[in-house]
Amino acid sequence: MFATTPLRVVAVSAGLSQPSSTRLLADRLAAAARERLAAEQDRSVEVRVIEIRDLAVDIANHLVSGFPSAGLREAIDAVTEADGLIAVTPVFTASYSGLFKSFFDLIDNTALTGKPVVIAATGGTARHSLVLEHALRPLFAYLRAVTVPTSVYAASEDWGSSGDEYTDGLPSRIRRAGGELASAVLGRTVSGASRAPGPDDGEDAVVPFEQQLADLRLD
Numbered sequence: 001m002f003a004t005t006p007l008r009v010v011a012v013s014a015g016l017s018q019p020s021s022t023r024l025l026a027d028r029l030a031a032a033a034r035e036r037l038a039a040e041q042d043r044s045v046e047v048r049v050i051e052i053r054d055l056a057v058d059i060a061n062h063l064v065s066g067f068p069s070a071g072l073r074e075a076i077d078a079v080t081e082a083d084g085l086i087a088v089t090p091v092f093t094a095s096y097s098g099l100f101k102s103f104f105d106l107i108d109n110t111a112l113t114g115k116p117v118v119i120a121a122t123g124g125t126a127r128h129s130l131v132l133e134h135a136l137r138p139l140f141a142y143l144r145a146v147t148v149p150t151s152v153y154a155a156s157e158d159w160g161s162s163g164d165e166y167t168d169g170l171p172s173r174i175r176r177a178g179g180e181l182a183s184a185v186l187g188r189t190v191s192g193a194s195r196a197p198g199p200d201d202g203e204d205a206v207v208p209f210e211q212q213l214a215d216l217r218l219d
């Protein structure tokens, strides 16, 4: 019998511009995760993107007063209850933005334990792509989330001239990260969902860890 509750993927976008390249990257990652989840199991998939620019004042008020607004409480609950999380920040001064960090400062430091997370960032220069490794990955490691191996960085030059299309490379990184998030979500929430990659999985396939261990044959 199939579970009837939908799988929930929540993307947090800390972009400030309108339109926002950070939001665009969050949308693309959420779509990739949704596509992979829908292809691999029968539960419906709910995707939600939270733009924390809309909660900026509530976040500041919560930091100083200790009390969240109803809207902020609801956003925090959506993040902590998600089956999979996508966290995307613009690079500000060589790190995650202050708003992004402040939002995650308000989440209980045990609430993301074990949660599959894709980390991603946008920036003006590709030279700051290591922000994913020196800032975002340690943040989610501290929160004991399970960050998938592929992180995604999009510099200005990775987007096409229209701003809505992207150049070679970024789409496959997005697909790979979305696929890894889907695998992590299914491994965690659907019993028996772990499986060896099939012939149609291509190079984006992720081999479940227990399968890798079984394949080691240490005798």
Ligand SMILES: Cc1cc2nc3c(=O)[nH]c(=O)nc-3n(C[C@H](O)[C@H](O)[C@H](O)COP(=O)(O)O)c2cc1C
Binding pocket: 014, 015, 016, 017, 018, 019, 020, 021, 022, 023, 090, 091, 092, 093, 094, 095, 122, 123, 124, 125, 126, 128
């Ligand atoms: C205050 C500020 C600081 C920035 N610092 C950096 C930086 O250190 N490195 C970088 O690559 N881009 C930097 N940028 C550029 C933004 O990261 C980039 O434009 C981002 O994609 C904007 O996202 P958005 O379109 O979602 O608002 C900075 C932008 C601002 C406004």
